[in-house]
Amino acid sequence: xxxxxxxxxxxxxxxxxxxxxxxxxxxxxxxxxxxxxxxxxxxxxxxxxxxxxxxxxxxxxxxxxxxxxxxxxxxxxxxxxxxxxxxxxxxxxxxxxxxxxxxxxxxxxxxxxxxxxxxxxxxxxxxxxxxxxxxxxxxxxxxxxxxxxxxxxxxxxxxxxxxxxxxxxxxxxxxxxxxxxxxxxxxxxxxxxxxxxxxxxxxxxxxxxxxxxxxxxxxxxxxxxxxxxxxxxxxxxxxxxxxxxxxxxxxxxxxxxxxxxxxxxxxxxxxxxxxxxxxxxxxxxxxxxxxxxxxxxxxxxxxxxxxxxxxxxxxxxxxxxxxxxxxxxxxxxxxxxxxxxxxxxxxxxxxxxxxxxxxxxxxxxxxxxxxxxxxxxxxxxxxxxxxxxxxxxxxxxxxxxxxxxxxxxxxxxxxxxxxxxxxxxxxxxxxxxxxxxxxxxxxxxxxxxxxxxxxxxxxxxxxxxxxxxxxxxxxxxxxxxxxx
Numbered sequence: 001x002x003x004x005x006x007x008x009x010x011x012x013x014x015x016x017x018x019x020x021x022x023x024x025x026x027x028x029x030x031x032x033x034x035x036x037x038x039x040x041x042x043x044x045x046x047x048x049x050x051x052x053x054x055x056x057x058x059x060x061x062x063x064x065x066x067x068x069x070x071x072x073x074x075x076x077x078x079x080x081x082x083x084x085x086x087x088x089x090x091x092x093x094x095x096x097x098x099x100x101x102x103x104x105x106x107x108x109x110x111x112x113x114x115x116x117x118x119x120x121x122x123x124x125x126x127x128x129x130x131x132x133x134x135x136x137x138x139x140x141x142x143x144x145x146x147x148x149x150x151x152x153x154x155x156x157x158x159x160x161x162x163x164x165x166x167x168x169x170x171x172x173x174x175x176x177x178x179x180x181x182x183x184x185x186x187x188x189x190x191x192x193x194x195x196x197x198x199x200x201x202x203x204x205x206x207x208x209x210x211x212x213x214x215x216x217x218x219x220x221x222x223x224x225x226x227x228x229x230x231x232x233x234x235x236x237x238x239x240x241x242x243x244x245x246x247x248x249x250x251x252x253x254x255x256x257x258x259x260x261x262x263x264x265x266x267x268x269x270x271x272x273x274x275x276x277x278x279x280x281x282x283x284x285x286x287x288x289x290x291x292x293x294x295x296x297x298x299x300x301x302x303x304x305x306x307x308x309x310x311x312x313x314x315x316x317x318x319x320x321x322x323x324x325x326x327x328x329x330x331x332x333x334x335x336x337x338x339x340x341x342x343x344x345x346x347x348x349x350x351x352x353x354x355x356x357x358x359x360x361x362x363x364x365x366x367x368x369x370x371x372x373x374x375x376x377x378x379x380x381x382x383x384x385x386x387x388x389x390x391x392x393x394x395x396x397x398x399x400x401x402x403x404x405x406x407x408x409x410x411x412x413x414x415x416x417x418x419x420x421x422x423x424x425x426x427x428x429x430x431x432x433x434x435x436x437x438x439x440x441x442x443x444x445x446x447x448x449x450x451x452x453x454x455x456x457x458x459x460x461x462x463x464x465x466x467x468x469x470x471x472x473x474x475x476x477x478x479x480x481x482x483x484x
Contacts, residue, residue, distance in 0.1 A: 036136035041118070042401075043110045044146035045338060048083075050105040051118060051138075057102055060095060060124075063132075068093040069123035072106055079116040080140055083107040110142045113342070113402050144405050145338060153335040154396070160324065161389045162295045165253075167320070168229055169299020170313050172250055173243075186241075186366075186375050190248040193362040193383040195259045198223045201357050203267060209350045214403055217272035218410035221391050223354055224263045226252035226292075228387035233321055234422055240378035248382045253296060256390065257289050264394075280398040288393035328415065339409050351410055355418035358384030388415045 043049050053070070072089040074080045082089055089106055108118075122134045144150055202223025206216035227249040235245040264280060273279060303310055362383025366376045391411045396404045 036134065037138045039138075041138050041140045042143055043080075043108070043140065044143050045110050045113050046145050048107060048109045051108050053104040053106070053120065055093075055102050055104065063124070064127040065124045065132075066094075066096055066127055067125050068095070069125075070104065070120060071123075072118065072120040074108075074140075075117045075119070076112075076114075079110075079112040079114045079142060080118070081109050081111055083109065113142050113144065113338070113406055115139065115141050115402060141401055143402055147335075149331075150335050153331060157389065157392055157396075158291055160327075161291055161393065164229055164324070164389075165292050165295035166299040166302070167313055167317060168246075168249070169296040169301075170303040170310060171317060172246060172300060172303070174300075174304070185369065186244055186371060186379065187247055187251055189366055189369055189371070190244075190362070190379045190382050191251060191255070193358070193365055193379060194227060194248070194252045195224070195255065195263075197361050197365070198354070198358055198383065198386070199263050199267070201361070202354050203271065205350055205353055206271075209346060211347070213272045213275040214407055215347060215410055217268060217276070218391075218395060218407035219351060219354060219414075220268055220272060221264070221394055221407075222386050222388065222411055222414050224260050224268075225386040225388070225390045225394075226256045226260075227382045228385050228389070229321070230419065231382045231385035233318070234381050234385065234419070235378050237426070238377055238381070238422070239374070240381060241374050244375060244378050245382055248379075250296070253292055253387070257286075257293055260289065260390075260394075261285055276403070278399060278403070284397045285394060288390065288397050291393055292387070292390055332412075336408075336412055339405070339412060342406065342409050343413065347410070348413060351413040352417040352420070355384040355386065355414065356421060358386075359421070385418065386414065388418075 037053060041051065053072075055068075070089075070091040070093065072082075072091075073087065074082070077085075077087065091104060093104070116139075118138045118140055120136050120138075122136070124132045124134065126132070144154075199220065200223075202220045205211075206219055211219065227245075229249065232242065232245050232249060234240075235242055261282070264285065269279075359380045363376045363380030366379040371379065388411050391414075392408055395407045395411065398404070399407060
């Protein structure tokens with residue numbers, strides 16, 4: 001009878017002791033886990049940095065840790081690599097030999113624009129030869145190269161877009177806006193092609209050719225963008241309806257405040273962002289679109305109160321466009337050259353299908369609705385030419401790093417290759433005109449004789465008039481009777 005209470009007391013004591021030991025172990029693990037690097041580590045592409053692993057000296061002394069065996073790996077050697085290309089870094093830190101450093105530094109190199117993880121395990125051996133393990137995972141973001149040229153280029157894009165939008169607003173004739181009421185059919189056809197056909201074409205291309213979700217979303221964003229100012233210039237070059245082109249660009253730009261979020265938050269989220277586990281912040285999207293729409297309205301207000309500045313902007317619009325094209329094609333290529341290695345042959349060949357199909361289908365729809373040839377050309381050009389600057393702004397401001405820079409690869413391809421068919425047409429016309437000029441010398445002598453004959457006739461008339469200022473003389477010349 002006496003043994004039973006004793007056993008009960010002993011069992012209670014053992015349970016309490018074990019719970020206390022477990023709590024101490026848990027507390028110890030929580031303390032040791034505080035030595036993990038708990039922030040996102042960012043490193044520019046094509047650079048080397050020292051990754052710092054913190055060591056809490058106070059905690060190590062309290063826990064009587066004698067040595068640490070450290071094992072470090074990365075999830076992808078293609079994205080992030082250790083020095084000398086080794087797969088795993090092993091370090092042994094002996095804390096008994098007056099080890100005074102508060103951190104461990106590992107040399108890493110960023111090789112690919114993406115995100116990955118650095119994972120390391122610390123095997124801690126205490127004075128009583130007990131071993132504690134601490135496993136840590138650090139997310140790493142590989143960002144664009146940290147160069148002054150890259151920073152300047154990315155900073156200049158919003159200001160250039162604002163300037164072009166203000167210029168477009170100044171050049172927009174208020175009388176042209178009245179054409180919306182007078183002839184809404186052509187504008188309605190262009191609006192349907194711009195915001196009805198182009199997003200569907202972009203979606204179809206990404207699914208037929210199996211684009212990765214990130215690049216597919218980049219093409220879809222380009223397909224949802226309004227028309228750009230380049231379409232107005234091409235309309236002039238190919239003898240289209242400039243007023244209709246400017247009107248369509250203006251209407252589609254204003255409508256982008258509503259239509260772009262509608263597409264991106266419906267089909268864009270379901271088809272792409274859901275797989276990427278991303279979400280576009282509404283405020284960031286509105287900020288990007290406001291960069292286009294607000295300066296456009298400011299330009300219209302400036303033109304209304306200061307109408308005398310419109311001729312000046314008409315004179316500089318073409319030189320400014322040429323300078324901007326040179327800027328983006330030369331300096332933009334230099335800055336974004338590292339992105340070209342992310343473009344495979346499949347994307348390079350299929351991405352330009354978006355604007356090219358836009359030209360054909362936009363013109364076909366205009367023809368089906370009975371438009372004349374000038375408007376067919378205008379609607380086709382306006383449908384296929386997208387405002388790639390808006391796509392850059394939306395992708396850079398809406399997606400997280402580094403995915404935002406990766407997705408702009410599609411916009412770069414579009415900006416380089418969308419107008420190539422028109423350049424080919426201009427080259428063909430230039431060659432044809434040069435060839436036709438070589439056949440003209442056969443008819444040149446006849447033209448010279450006719451000019452000389454006309455000059456001699458005019459001289460005879462002048463001479464007769466001076467000699468006979470008073471007298472009226474009938475003159476018969478070349479079978480025609482004249483009275484002088």
